Amino acid sequence: MISGLQIGVLASGVWALGLLGALHRRAQGYGRRELFARAAGDPRKGVAYAFGKGMSPAAKESAREHLPTWFAGVGYHLGILAGLGYVALLLVGIELDGMLRLGFQAPLLAGALCGTGLLVKRAFTPRLRALSCPDDFLSNLLATAFVALAFARTISARLDAAFLAETMLLLLWVPVGKIRHCLFFFTTRYHMATHFGRRGTFPPASFPPRA
Amino acid sequence: MPELDELEARLARLEPADFERGLAVFRGKLRGAEASYLETCVRCGLCADSCHYFRADHELKSIPAYKLSQVASVFKRHCTVEGRLASALLGAKSFDRAMARTWVEAIFGRCSLCGRCSLNCTTGIHIATVLRAARSALAEMGLVPSDLQSVVTQSLESGNNMGITKQDWIETVEWLEEELQTAVGDPGARIPVDKEGARVLFTVNPREPKFFPLSLQASATVFHAAKEDWTVASEGWDLTNYGLFTGDSVQAGAIADNLLRSMQRLGCRVLIIGECGHGYAAARWEAPEWLGREHGFEVRSFLELMEDYFREGRLKVDPDRHQDPVTLHDPCNLVRHGGVCEPQRTILRRTVRRFVEMIPNRAENFCCGGGGGQLAMARFQAKRVQAGGVKAEQIRRSGAKTVVAPCHNCIDQLMELNREYRLGVSIKTVAEIVADALVFDQPVGR
Ligand code: SF4
Ligand code: SF4
Numbered sequence: 001m002i003s004g005l006q007i008g009v010l011a012s013g014v015w016a017l018g019l020l021g022a023l024h025r026r027a028q029g030y031g032r033r034e035l036f037a038r039a040a041g042d043p044r045k046g047v048a049y050a051f052g053k054g055m056s057p058a059a060k061e062s063a064r065e066h067l068p069t070w071f072a073g074v075g076y077h078l079g080i081l082a083g084l085g086y087v088a089l090l091l092v093g094i095e096l097d098g099m100l101r102l103g104f105q106a107p108l109l110a111g112a113l114c115g116t117g118l119l120v121k122r123a124f125t126p127r128l129r130a131l132s133c134p135d136d137f138l139s140n141l142l143a144t145a146f147v148a149l150a151f152a153r154t155i156s157a158r159l160d161a162a163f164l165a166e167t168m169l170l171l172l173w174v175p176v177g178k179i180r181h182c183l184f185f186f187t188t189r190y191h192m193a194t195h196f197g198r199r200g201t202f203p204p205a206s207f208p209p210r211a
Numbered sequence: 212m213p214e215l216d217e218l219e220a221r222l223a224r225l226e227p228a229d230f231e232r233g234l235a236v237f238r239g240k241l242r243g244a245e246a247s248y249l250e251t252c253v254r255c256g257l258c259a260d261s262c263h264y265f266r267a268d269h270e271l272k273s274i275p276a277y278k279l280s281q282v283a284s285v286f287k288r289h290c291t292v293e294g295r296l297a298s299a300l301l302g303a304k305s306f307d308r309a310m311a312r313t314w315v316e317a318i319f320g321r322c323s324l325c326g327r328c329s330l331n332c333t334t335g336i337h338i339a340t341v342l343r344a345a346r347s348a349l350a351e352m353g354l355v356p357s358d359l360q361s362v363v364t365q366s367l368e369s370g371n372n373m374g375i376t377k378q379d380w381i382e383t384v385e386w387l388e389e390e391l392q393t394a395v396g397d398p399g400a401r402i403p404v405d406k407e408g409a410r411v412l413f414t415v416n417p418r419e420p421k422f423f424p425l426s427l428q429a430s431a432t433v434f435h436a437a438k439e440d441w442t443v444a445s446e447g448w449d450l451t452n453y454g455l456f457t458g459d460s461v462q463a464g465a466i467a468d469n470l471l472r473s474m475q476r477l478g479c480r481v482l483i484i485g486e487c488g489h490g491y492a493a494a495r496w497e498a499p500e501w502l503g504r505e506h507g508f509e510v511r512s513f514l515e516l517m518e519d520y521f522r523e524g525r526l527k528v529d530p531d532r533h534q535d536p537v538t539l540h541d542p543c544n545l546v547r548h549g550g551v552c553e554p555q556r557t558i559l560r561r562t563v564r565r566f567v568e569m570i571p572n573r574a575e576n577f578c579c580g581g582g583g584g585q586l587a588m589a590r591f592q593a594k595r596v597q598a599g600g601v602k603a604e605q606i607r608r609s610g611a612k613t614v615v616a617p618c619h620n621c622i623d624q625l626m627e628l629n630r631e632y633r634l635g636v637s638i639k640t641v642a643e644i645v646a647d648a649l650v651f652d653q654p655v656g657r
Binding site: 037065136138176195199205 | 330
């Protein structure tokens with residue numbers, strides 16, 4: 001029997017997906033730039049690079065020089081993905097056990113720790129705090145609580161209601177605040193990559209690019 | 212400082228209609244790509260160290276994400292429903308006088324549009340392109356620093372950014388032709404002017420005839436050695452385009468059109484952009500977009516052409532003439548924005564004994580600090596020189612005695628850095644290095 005909270009999660013998911021779709025249409029509604037300059041490189045190769053090697057610390061100084069933060073970001077996002085997968089399983093009535101449960105618990109715990117670390121970093125690094133707006137804290141808090149509660153829910157089914165309620169809140173906030181980057185990360189990276197791919201900057205002639 | 216006061220006075224005079232026009236221009240500059248960029252920043256701050264301004268001063272206002280957020284906050288407030296409804300929560304802000312001042316300070320004063328942050332953004336935001344759109348809005352509102360705008364105005368009025376008259380230009384070319392003949396020992400050596408049907412039209416930064424004639428002579432020597440069928444134009448020869456920096460696409464397009472008209476008038480097949488980063492990006496990549504049409508001819512950098520000459524065996528050089536270590540500066544507009552990365556390396560490896568790369572290099576190289584029109588804006592000079600400290604350090608660490616910079620704007624900045632940071636290096640163009648190493652078997656006049 002599906003509970004009210006489960007219906008709430010599903011409805012929030014529809015809200016999130018619907019509004020993300022609307023945001024995508026709004027952004028693309030600005031139109032495509034007609035390009036007249038002859039391409040020097042292949043935009044598709046630029047895209048392949050940007051979504052592949054170009055994401056690695058070897059390719060990006062900003063990642064190379066901030067490896068703990070970069071790994072925390074990766075861990076955080078893997079945790080969120082695991083959390084979403086876990087919600088989906090719960091909604092179709094699958095309870096995890098054994099190795100499968102461990103397989104979810106590991107990224108969830110890591111994600112919760114990473115998310116907390118990033119939140120603390122944002123709160124206590126003066127420069128990062130100054131760069132932030134309330135949405136940064138709220139988004140980080142909602143996503144971290146989501147992953148933490150997902151982990152807790154794998155241990156105790158009594159936290160079911162709390163976890164589902166938190167999932168609802170997160171999904172409601174996704175398209176409103178900066179978590180919309182779950183969509184725009186892909187479109188932005190695509191646009192940037194086609195731009196630099198056309199110009200022959202991506203992919204670099206040698207990899208890693210500094211060599 | 213009069214410029215400061217003047218800009219303040221212009222800010223004070225802004226009417227609501229000016230803000231409306233600025234916003235309309237800003238919106239007009241956005242396409243799906245930019246709209247996406249404006250939605251994506253997660254304020255992780257990881258772009259901070261990619262910017263030479265931040266590396267040099269460690270100020271919040273120099274972080275690329277800070278500059279981007281000033282623009283994105285206006286976008287949110289004026290172009291999105293959620294930004295209007297929950298501005299405090301989402302960091303949306305009105306485009307008012309204070310914000311316009313912030314934009315000027317952040318986008319003209321602390322950004323050379325070098326694009327290094329774009330390559331380092333965690334999410335892939337092409338930050339420089341958003342900041343350029345914001346410059347366009349400021350241009351519409353009359354908020355381009357007057358010394359930068361005056362370079363554009365000079366180009367529009369006189370056909371080159373230094374107001375060099377046609378007579379002065381021709382006389383300089385004639386004098387350089389005589390110098391060339393003496394240097395190569397060939398009275399048949401030419402710097403052709405307005406040679407109709409020549410294969411190559413060569414374009415020049417006005418700083419060359421004005422201050423660095425030997426640089427122009429070096430290019431001519433290379434053409435001569437390669438037996439190229441080339442010409443310069445008596446009018447429409449200036450490759451620079453500061454409209455790229457002010458963000459006024461109409462004016463930029465009009466300046467770019469000078470070169471295109473020269474190509475049409477002379478019926479040349481290849482437009483060669485001399486060693487200039489922004490000139491290359493403007494003519495090769497931006498002009499077709501400003502003018503809304505494809506060039507009916509090839510636009511190439513002089514570096515690509517010189518690389519061809521080497522490949523085709525048209526240039527003979529003696530690398531022993533350059534014994535000291537030589538390093539290479541990668542101009543942002545030529546390399547990161549322009550995609551011309553390897554020809555200059557291929558050339559230098561053949562032309563000098565010890566070529567050492569700066570670290571980092573190629574598309575990851577740091578801006579010298581002189582790009583984005585910075586050299587023309589006196590009010591930001593101290594910041595520019597401070598930000599250039601990152602490049603100075605790169606040069607020092609390379610251990611090179613000569614810095615090769617295929618860009619005259621970069622050379623200006625590097626010369627200032629050389630003095631300011633006591634680097635003790637000599638600074639040359641690629642053509643100067645090649646010309647110094649050229650070996651002539653016999654007079655090569657045609
Ligand atoms: S790296 Fe990109 S996403 Fe992160 S703060 Fe800088 S601009 Fe924003
Ligand atoms: S474009 Fe260059 S100067 Fe401007 S913010 Fe980015 S890194 Fe800094």
